[in-house]
Structure formats: structure tokens, C-alpha cells
Amino acid sequence: MGDVTSFAHAALVAPAHRWTAAPLRAAKVAPPAGLDLLRPVYWILAGIVAGVIYHYGRAEGLSIAIAASIALWAFFEPRLSLALITGFMIFLFVFFQSTTPLGEDLPQEFFYWGIGVALITTGLLLATVFSREVDWKLARARLASLPSVAMLLLLAVILASAIDGIEVGNNFFIVARQLFGCLLLPAFFYLGLILFREPSDAARWLGRVNWIVALGSVWYVARLSSLSFSHGFYYREQSPLVAYSGAIAVVAWTNLFHNRRASRHLSSAIQFVMCVLAILLMGNRAALGSALAAIAVLTVVGLAKRRGLSLALAACLVVVAMGLIPYAITQLTESRGGITGQIADRFIFALSEDRSYQGRVAQTEVVLNMVNKQPVLGAGMGSENSVFIPGEHRIKVASVDNGWGFLLLKMGYLGLAVFLALIGILLKIGLSGPTAGGNGLVSTTRLGVLGVFIYALISFLGGPIFFHFSIAPFVGTFLAALVTLGETHESKNRRPAAAAAIAT
Numbered sequence: 001m002g003d004v005t006s007f008a009h010a011a012l013v014a015p016a017h018r019w020t021a022a023p024l025r026a027a028k029v030a031p032p033a034g035l036d037l038l039r040p041v042y043w044i045l046a047g048i049v050a051g052v053i054y055h056y057g058r059a060e061g062l063s064i065a066i067a068a069s070i071a072l073w074a075f076f077e078p079r080l081s082l083a084l085i086t087g088f089m090i091f092l093f094v095f096f097q098s099t100t101p102l103g104e105d106l107p108q109e110f111f112y113w114g115i116g117v118a119l120i121t122t123g124l125l126l127a128t129v130f131s132r133e134v135d136w137k138l139a140r141a142r143l144a145s146l147p148s149v150a151m152l153l154l155l156a157v158i159l160a161s162a163i164d165g166i167e168v169g170n171n172f173f174i175v176a177r178q179l180f181g182c183l184l185l186p187a188f189f190y191l192g193l194i195l196f197r198e199p200s201d202a203a204r205w206l207g208r209v210n211w212i213v214a215l216g217s218v219w220y221v222a223r224l225s226s227l228s229f230s231h232g233f234y235y236r237e238q239s240p241l242v243a244y245s246g247a248i249a250v251v252a253w254t255n256l257f258h259n260r261r262a263s264r265h266l267s268s269a270i271q272f273v274m275c276v277l278a279i280l281l282m283g284n285r286a287a288l289g290s291a292l293a294a295i296a297v298l299t300v301v302g303l304a305k306r307r308g309l310s311l312a313l314a315a316c317l318v319v320v321a322m323g324l325i326p327y328a329i330t331q332l333t334e335s336r337g338g339i340t341g342q343i344a345d346r347f348i349f350a351l352s353e354d355r356s357y358q359g360r361v362a363q364t365e366v367v368l369n370m371v372n373k374q375p376v377l378g379a380g381m382g383s384e385n386s387v388f389i390p391g392e393h394r395i396k397v398a399s400v401d402n403g404w405g406f407l408l409l410k411m412g413y414l415g416l417a418v419f420l421a422l423i424g425i426l427l428k429i430g431l432s433g434p435t436a437g438g439n440g441l442v443s444t445t446r447l448g449v450l451g452v453f454i455y456a457l458i459s460f461l462g463g464p465i466f467f468h469f470s471i472a473p474f475v476g477t478f479l480a481a482l483v484t485l486g487e488t489h490e491s492k493n494r495r496p497a498a499a500a501a502i503a504t
Contacts, residue, residue, distance in 0.1 A: 036330050059096045060112040066091070067116030071123025076129045079195050082188075083208040085120045085473055086244070089214035089459040092116070094223075112182065117469055121187060128194055139194040147429065148193065150422040154368070155186045157415045162381040165410075170382030178381045178410065181464075184472035185479075192480020202481040203445045206251065209474075213248040213270040216241060217278035224281040236283045240470040243459065246287035247452045247474070249275035250294045254448035257299075286462030294455035298447060360401050360462075367405040371412060378412035385409065403460030405465060426453060426479060429486040446452045446485040452478050 070088055074081035092113055128134060142148060162179040166172065196202045220241060252272035255264055279288050366385045371378050386396045400406040407415055428451040456475050459465045466475055 010067060053428060056097055063092060063096060063112050063116050067107045067119040069373055071119045074123040077357045078124060078131050079201060080193055083205050084208050087212045088116060089470060090212055090241060093239050094216050094219050097239055114469055124191055128191060130336045134194055135197050139195060142193045149424050150425050151186050153418045154422055157411050157418050158182045159234055159410045161377050164377045164383040165380030168380055170380055175185060175382035181469040181472055184469055185466055185476045187482050188473040188476030192477045193483060196480060196484040199442055199485050202484045206445060210248055210251060210271055213244045215275050217245050217274040221274060221277045221281055223237050236281060242279055242282045242284040243465060243471050244276040245275040246291040247455055250451040250455050253295050254298055254451055258444045258447055282483050286459060290455050290458040293458050294451045297454050298451045364402055364405050367400055367409045371408045376412050378409050383409055383499035401463055403464045406464035426482055430482055444478040449478060449482045449485055453482055
């Protein structure tokens with residue numbers, strides 16, 4: 001992916017008299033030198049240290065040791081560490097999650113997970129400041145762009161809401177914890193803008209992340225399916241991994257149906273199947289629904305400029321799906337005694353009887369009442385709300401199971417207005433020609449990143465996906481990739497005008 005996109009970017013920024021296409025030449029493979037010679041030694045030593053720490057410090061010590069290794073490696077290869085933070089989170093979700101992240105109490109492992117994320121973020125920030133791989137002239141131009149200004153305004157609102165939360169007497173630890181999660185979104189957005197010098201960097205990061213999440217999903221599918229079959233019933237386990245799986249399922253589907261390179265179809269199909277299976281086995285309706293909705297939007301956008309066979313094929317597929325879906329649902333509901341039927345029960349249900357939906361509605365009502373009393377900044381960071389869940393009991397929580405409700409409660413209508421402005425700017429960039437001509441792989445990458453953005457917006461209805469520490473770095477980097485890939489379209493728009501000027 002990176003080779004093709006870098007070639008396309010080079011064509012865009014080349015002088016006018018060299019715009020004619022040149023044949024691709026096979027690049028010579030240089031022998032390893034410099035840091036490449038140290039890489040195996042570094043990782044072997046890091047593995048030995050991690051093993052010793054795991055022996056004495058168990059999961060907590062090992063997690064922090066791995067995070068420290070990634071933070072140190074950021075000083076050598078910051079863009080690789082930008083992908084490795086996703087690998088760090090997936091590693092934790094798969095191997096070191098012992099408590100379901102639901103309910104009133106904060107899972108114990110969140111503490112050392114958060115320490116690890118903080119270490120990697122600090123290392124990346126320091127490494128980026130001193131890195132020689134950063135084009136600071138380009139970075140300054142991006143930091144002065146409209147999306148960066150909108151994100152800066154959101155950062156100001158986040159800080160103001162944290163100060164407001166402390167002033168009104170909210171629990172300081174909860175304020176600090178929520179502030180940490182919220183700050184990760186702008187932090188990784190700006191890191192991505194600075195480290196992605198060209199579209200090929202964003203595409204290379206996306207390719208690494210695709211496989212990291214897909215491999216984590218494979219392990220999780222094997223784990224849950226073996227537990228289910230060994231016990232003879234559906235063993236369901238919630239995990240933050242599901243948000244990652246849904247996002248990469250959207251990217252894999254985009255590569256599968258819009259990438260013209262047949263060599264990538266098999267890998268995309270494997271990634272898609274593994275991610276969807278992970279979502280099904282975790283029984284997460286919000287992730288599955290968000291992924292399907294994002295895929296539907298991408299289908300419309302991808303076929304918007306196509307005619308003839310593509311539209312006819314799409315119409316036939318819709319007709320076939322309309323005929324098969326009712327039959328499939330009937331078959332699943334009739335086999336409720338087996339594991340397949342038990343999984344189907346999670347996704348085929350009456351909305352009015354779903355306690356999760358009822359709880360979200362109850363939370364939203366409480367949040368709106370609280371925000372109406374303090375409309376500007378809401379109740380501030382660290383604020384808590386007491387909710388009665390039908391059929392259960394009254395609970396007091398500091399978060400909200402609806403992202404928009406979380407935004408309103410913590411940042412008020414001011415935060416909502418700034419966030420909507422940021423979303424509008426990013427949507428304009430994402431929809432400004434994701435299927436524009438030129439390099440097909442660049443267009444496919446842009447379409448996939450746009451799909452993740454749409455997926456995140458829809459998933460925001462089910463939780464604060466933009467502001468939770470377990471997913472915010474991932475989402476923030478995707479937003480930076482969306483802006484970086486959007487520059488490709490702008491360059492193409494300027495190119496014909498420049499050619500005409502030279503011709504005259």
C-alpha cells in the first residue's frame with residue numbers, strides 16, 4: 001500500500017514538466033544499516049526484560065514494561081510507535097482483561113492500562129518534538145488549518161470543563177481520569193498531523209493497524225469459540241476490542257470491494273471475516289449496527305460516480321439480500337437451543353424489551369435535566385448521575401452510555417457546538433471526493449478512513465468512543481489520517497489550474 005501511495009504523492013508534488021507518467025522501476029533492496037541493525041537486539045533485550053518483569057510483577061508489571069519499550073522506540077521510529085500503541089491496547093484486551101468493563105466500579109486493570117497509554121503518549125510527544133523525520137514547515141501549515149483550529153477549540157473546552165468540575169467540588173480522581181481520556185483525542189490528532197508527512201505514511205499506518213486488530217480478533221474468536229463449545233453454551237465476553245474490530249471491518253470491506261488489486265482481496269477478506277466474527281461472539285449490537293451502517297454509506301458514496309454494471313450489480317445484491325435476510329432470521333430464531341441460536345438472540349430482539357436500550361434512555365433523560373440547569377459547560381468533568389435501570393436497581397455512575405450524553409454532561413452546549421463544528425469540517429474533507437480519479441489505492445484508503453469516521457460517529461450513540469482512553473488514541477489518529485489524505489484531493493484540484501497557466 002505504502003509504495004503505491006508514495007508514488008502517487010510524488011506525482012502530485014512533482015514539477016509541472018514532469019507530470020507525464022513514468023514507468024515504475026523495481027527498487028533495489030538496501031542491506032540493513034544504522035538503526036535497522038539494532039532493531040533485533042533491541043526487541044530481544046526488551047523481550048528478556050519483559051519476561052523478568054512478568055515473573056516478578058505479573059500482568060501489571062509486564063504491561064507497563066511493554067508500554068515503556070514502545071515509548072522508548074518512539075525516539076527511533078515515531079510512526080511505528082504510533083501504530084504500536086494500537087498493538088499495545090489489543091494485547092491488553094486479548095491477554096490481560098480479567099474484568100468486564102461494565103457496571104458501577106472501574107475495572108482494576110484500567111489503572112495500569114492507563115499508565116501504559118500515558119507512557120506511550122508521553123514518549124511519542126517528546127520523540128516527535130526532537131525527531132528529524134518531521135517536516136516542521138508542513139506541520140506548521142497543518143496546525144494552522146481549519147480542522148486544527150477546531151480541535152484546539154475543543155481542547156480549550158475540555159480544559160475549561162475540567163477546571164469547572166474541580167471548582168464545583170467533583171471528585172478529583174474522577175476529574176483527572178476523564179480529563180486524561182478526553183485529552184488523548186486532540187493529542188493523537190496533532191501527533192498524526194505532524195508525523196504523517198504524506199498520504200503514504202497514513203496508508204502505511206493503516207495497513208499495520210489492520211493486521212494488528214485482525215490478529216487480535218483471531219485470537220479472541222478462538223478463545224470465545226473454544227469456551228462456548230467446551231461448555232456447550234454461548235460464552236459472551238464484552239471487551240473494548242469490539243470497537244477496534246468494527247472499525248477495521250469497515251476498512252477491510254472497503255479494500256475488498258473498492259481495491260482493484262486482486263492480491264489484496266484475500267487478506268482483506270480474512271480481516272473482514274475475523275473482525276465480524278469477533279463482534280458476533282462478543283454479542284455487541286452497537287458495533288455490528290454501526291459497522292453495517294458505515295458500510296452502507298460507503299457503498300452509496302463509492303457507487304455515486306459509477307454507472308452501468310456497478311449500479312445494476314448493486315441493485316441485484318439488494319434484491320437478493322431482501323429475499324435472504326427474512327429466511328436467515330427465521331432459521332436462526334428456530335434454532336435458539338444451539339449456540340448459533342443463542343448468539344442470534346443477542347441481535348434479534350424487540351427494542352422495547354431491551355434493558356440496555358431502556359437504561360440508555362433513562363440516562364439521557366437524567367443528563368438532559370442536569371445540563372438544563374448548567375447549560376454552558378454542563379456539570380463539568382467528574383460529575384455523576386444517578387439512574388434507575390428498569391428491572392434492576394438505581395446506580396450512580398460518572399460516565400454515560402451515550403457519547404452525546406457524555407459530551408453534554410461534561411462539556412455542556414458549548415462543547416456540543418464546538419464538537420459539531422469539528423465534525424462538520426472533517427465530514428466536508430472526507431466527502432470532498434473520496435472516489436476522485438488518479439491513483440485507485442489512494443482513493444480506496446481515503447474511502448476506508450472516511451468509513452471509520454462514519455462508524456465512530458454512529459458508535460458515539462452507544463458510548464463516548466471519542467473520549468475514552470481505551471479508544472481515543474485510535475480515533476484521533478484516524479481523524480489525522482482523514483485530514484492528511486484530504487490534502488491529496490486538494491493537490492489534484494490545484495494541478496489542472498497550474499498546468500493551464502504553464503501552457504499559456
